[in-house]
Amino acid sequence: MPQDRSKRRGLPPRVLACLYAGLVALPMLVALLSEPGHWQGAMRLATACGIAAAVMVLAQMVTSGRFEAISGRIGIDVTMAFHKWAAPLALLLALMHVLAFIGLPDPDRPGRLARRIDFVLSGPGLWDARIALGLLALLVALALLRDRLPMRYQLWRAGHALGALGLVAALLWHVLSDGPRGMGTALLWVGLALAVCLPAVSVYARRLVRRGAAPWTIAENRHVAERLWLLRLAPPQGAALAFEPGQFAWLAFGAKRLPLHDHPFSIASAPGEDGLRFLIQEAGDFTDGIGALPAGTAVSMDAPHGSFVPRGAGPLILVAGGVGIAPILSILSHLARSGSQRQVRFVYAARSAEAMVPPELYQPACAALGVTPMLVSDRAEDVSELGLLRGPMSAALLEKAMEGLEPSACEVMICGPGVMMTLVADSALEMGVPLSRIDYERFSYGAGPSSVKDRLRLTGFAALLGSVLGLVLLYWLA
Ligand SMILES: Cc1cc2nc3c(=O)[nH]c(=O)nc-3n(C[C@H](O)[C@H](O)[C@H](O)COP(=O)(O)OP(=O)(O)OC[C@H]3O[C@@H](n4cnc5c(N)ncnc54)[C@H](O)[C@@H]3O)c2cc1C
Incomplete structure (x- = not known):
């Protein structure tokens, strides 16, 4: 089926993954070339873990969902999910960096271990490293516990952004003062830090500049x-x-x-x-x-x-749940205004008829497209009194919506509560809709039941993060 790729923004996932691994590999390569064979095994491991952790922390600055080059194609929910998975691994690598630096007890050098621990905890010149590690641990812990904290989301977000900037500053100081030496190395780290911080800061700066303009x-x-x-x-x-x-x-x-x-x-x-x-x-x-x-x-x-945009040319199944009707209204209305010839099916599910938007918002587009909306309510009275279909949304209702269509030619777009999106996505896949034509963008980044598509994405994250660990191993053994 012809796919319109012309308007797609953002880099494809494979390119993003290669860039990420390349970013981790680059400073390792520079460190290897500038001080070849200098360190013992444990120090090599410490350096590799430190470099990987530092690059991963820097990359977190641009995986916040604001940058179209990164999330324009893969979607903000996938970008944020990666942001969430990468942070604990960066913390783990930072801890391994410290542990490898301390090293194992050496019977030939009694007291060495205690001296190293003492140096890490209170030695002079390492305050930057302690601040960086402390901030990283705090940011990860507060992010993992966010839903349980008695704190407004806004406050948490402001703290997260400012803490991240402080972390990058402390990290850069540590890398420049205690990391591999050389002008090339210093330029590389400053360049990397600027490359990730400037876009992040520019989001704020642009808005401050535009504040004077008419809103x-x-x-x-x-x-x-x-x-x-x-x-x-x-x-x-x-x-x-x-x-x-x-x-x-x-x-x-x-x-x-x-x-x-x-x-x-x-x-x-x-x-x-x-x-x-x-x-x-x-x-x-x-x-x-x-x-x-x-x-x-x-x-x-x-x-x-965002990337929740219809791309195909075959039959389009739009499934909305609750406030997830918002982007679906935009799509329906666009198809009607552009005189689209696509076959469209539209399912709209809600807790009750009172929770549904008035028909005036979708009926004109449906009429223009020749679509009969399938309205689904979880409340029994809406079924008997208003003739709505009985919810919650199910595989059987999706099958009904797709009646007479060849699943392999369909594109399914879903927006609604997490549980519903997972159910519809997995049901569509089972019915034979290709995975690449099942699209959803989650409103909440929080965990919920994952779909087959989510699990595939997780496998992709695991492969990428595994390749970072592979690079650490390679550096250690090189
Ligand atoms: C791509 C996308 C599109 C969305 N579209 C709609 C829409 O059309 N209509 C609609 O009603 N809702 C939409 N949402 C959800 C909406 O953003 C949240 O419900 C809203 O931000 C909650 O804010 P609050 O302060 O009232 O609630 P809070 O109690 O502060 O937060 C409730 C939860 O909402 C999420 N949230 C809050 N603030 C933000 C934020 N700034 N960024 C990301 N998540 C946040 C967090 O998970 C938080 O735990 C969308 C979300 C996303 C990610």
């Missing part, structure tokens, strides 16, 4: 379903946003318009429509107050982001 504003804020608000944003005079259907924006409202206050929301309108629409569900500290934002409120926007 987007809320033109309408309307309650459309249970705990669900429809926001229509008007652009500043003469401006418009070019995006693809299904993409999302980082938004910050009112006086709090710095990136630290950004939240990601899918664009619910189609490219080319007047202004932008968003559907926002009350889900926590910030979104609980979304309904109180008056028309005229200024909005900062970092967009477009």
